[in-house]
Amino acid sequence: MADSTKQQVMEIRAGLSHALGAAETALARAQREADAALARLDRITAAAGSRRRKLAEARDKRLRSITEWHDTELSALSGAAAGAADRAAPGAAGEPWHSFEATPLPRAAELRVGRLLLPTAPGPADQPAEPGRPWQWDASSAPPESPEVPALVELLDHGHVVVHGDRRLGDDVVAGLLLRALGTSAPGTVQVIGYDPEHLGGGLAGFAALAPVRVLTFVPPNGLGSLLDELVEHVRRINETVLAGEFSSLRELHAATKRRPEPWRVAVLLGAGELNRHERVQLDRLLRTGAACGVHLIVHGLAVEPGPGIEFVTAAPGEEARIGSAGDLPVRLDPGPPPAILTATCRQIAEAVAAGPAPVALDSLLPDPAQEWRESSATGLTAPLGDSPQGTRVQVTLSDYPPHALIAGPSGTGKTNLIYAWMGALAARYSPAELAFYLLDFKEGVSFARFAPGRRDQSWLPHVRLVGVNVNTDREFGLALLRFLGAELRRRADAAKQHEVTNLAELRAEDPTGVWPRIVAVVDEFQVLLAGRDAVTTEAVDLLEDLARRGRSQGIHLILASQDISGIEALWGRPALVAQFTLRIALPRARRVLAEQNSAADSLQRYHAVVNSDSGAAEANQIVRVPAAGDREQWSALQHRLWRKLPPGELPPRLFDGDVQPKLENSPDFRALVAEDSPAPVALLGETIDVMSRSARTVLRRAPGRNLAVLGTRVEEACAVLATAGRSLAAQFQRDGARFSIACFDQDAQSYAEALHARIPDCGWYDASNVDWLLEDAAAESTAAWPADRPHFLLLYAADALPGGKAALDQLRTVLRQGPERRLHVLGWWRGAGLLRDTLGGQGSRTDPIGAWVALDVHGSELAPYYPGAGAPNWYPRPWRALHFDRSVHRGAEVMIPYGAS
């Protein structure tokens, strides 16, 4: 058992020792592993620390760069915003007050009320920057400064502005907005209506300069309802007549047509208390629909619900102010406009409005040059006269209805300009075969002369057949024109009768090869023609009435213009005449040209006219803005273009200039004379006052009384008449075909008589020393029994001073009485009508030896003895005009102009 026990112990011991060894080994291994684990832990811990550090560094760097990018971006964005704001609000819309000046812009801009307060980027000192990043600025320089970004609101062409908050700051906002709206638009195109019941307009006191020109008007404290009604009605009218379904807003119309036919109306409502239901409804309507029609509201102190197109400005000090469109961004409002700038700008605008709108160019009335002279005048003449305020063309027609026009406007309001513009528009459309002008200007000056060739410009307006200028003392010229037109009327009526038609359109259809232009006769300041209570007026009115009545169907149209037609008795005394002038054109402040109740001319702006083709009835009013046609250069361009279209050889119009002495050399009658030893020689005497250039004449045929007396004291004129007679007679004879004798008894006339003597070959010369020979000879010739072989013309200068006493006088009487039948004619100058009577035998003696006379400064009554019938000719002497009467051909005396020295 012991062995076994021992054995067993041995075995146990061995087992234990083995186990111990194993345990120790395990322990040692565990120890190693523990050590290794610890070492790894150390390593990991160390690595983690380093990683954290690195991450922190990387994070910091990234954060820094994000901040920098943000700042740069912010600054770039605010730069862009400032740039955009500059574009949206250029010039007067956005300039700060210190550099503000009115700058009308081509289209409505946004308006500055203050500036946006954007978040700012911190300076570079706060955050060291890493160089080399493209979005970073150079660390050595300052960050880009954020530009100021203005706070803008939209008003004109966009919407309405409602200001609330601080009352005083709000007033500043309103004043600033208004001034910018006025300053960015052309003067007069923004009209302000102020409603300020609390301060009775005091809130807009700085704008007072605009009131006299009605750019600013005030509504009385109880007038809000009617103001809103009026504006609503205005919106309705614009929608109906201006936008007319074609455009959705005036802004759209402006963009499409470049025209802005209606001014903006800005109603400033400064506190209104409680609105009644109707007012509220109207206000809401305007807030909804006004802006499209140019009606804008600036409301301060009145609750308004938010809505589209309504900008809200909260007026508050410091950074508390806001504008609706900028959300929560704080705004610093501008102060109100400095009073000096406000008043100066308003005054400037008022002056510009008072001066009127800038003129429109004539070109706007003309068709494309390729379209010139394309119209037919068969049924009438139609041309634009300008644009209406709504931007539509106003066409004016002359035809069977309306046939004639009356134009009226005080001096300087643009009648002449309107006539030019109308003529230009017509002349560019109708060729000279379709339209002919006869122009007469009774005004002092030479306004129509530009249509005829002049010294500086040889061109003429091809349609013009006659131009009469400086005729204010030659009313006879007006009469001549009317007579001429009367004759043309008869010619046309006869042609119409022949073709069995009744009017020009039908005549042209029946006679397609005939040239039947419509005739337009323009008489400016025509009241001068009708001014006297005399034969000229009576005949002129009769002729006018006939022309007006019958001319309509024969294509003869009258345009009569006058400063003031209200005082023309001769016109208003003939209602039938006035009734024919159905086209009425009134310039600003014209009186009586429109119907009695029609006062449209009173409120016309400068350069505008009322055109009315229904005898002035108010319903037919059309307002037209007349372009400037006075500009010589523009006019010349048109005239030259049309003139160059004329075929070569076309004759220029006849120019009658009452201030110019005509020349015998230019007389067609004188030029036509031929030396044919005529048995009925013609003595030319002067230029008649007529449509065609024609010389006054007397025929010295072999018949009793064929002598000529020139009467009056004006030496130069008397000598001019005798020289004309002598030269024209001489031109009709061969060298020996007639005998000429000149006798002169007045020193003052000597040089003139000598000049004539020098011009006539083989002319005899006599004076006081030898005239007895001449008279003796002539008296013998006059009573001789044999027939005269050739005529003998005795030209006596100052015949009343004939020396030789009774014997000489008797001889002269013999020659006067009997000479003409023996071809011996006296052409004598007596220095008075009474002196001629003395020559003839004194009071009661017969005057028939004087068959023709020319009176200068002799009154009509003195001429009665030499004039048929009981009356005397109507003659008031005037310089370089003479009255001519030839009893063999004349019913009445005619005025003539002596030819000037040549």
Ligand SMILES: Nc1ncnc2c1ncn2[C@@H]1O[C@H](COP(=O)(O)OP(=O)(O)OP(=O)(O)O)[C@@H](O)[C@H]1O
């Ligand atoms: N539509 C216009 N646009 C620009 N200027 C104009 C216009 N109408 C007239 N004027 C200018 O006004 C001035 C007076 O015009 P105009 O001579 O036509 O007037 P008027 O009524 O005929 O005057 P008057 O009878 O005294 O001659 C001129 O200098 C003319 O150039």
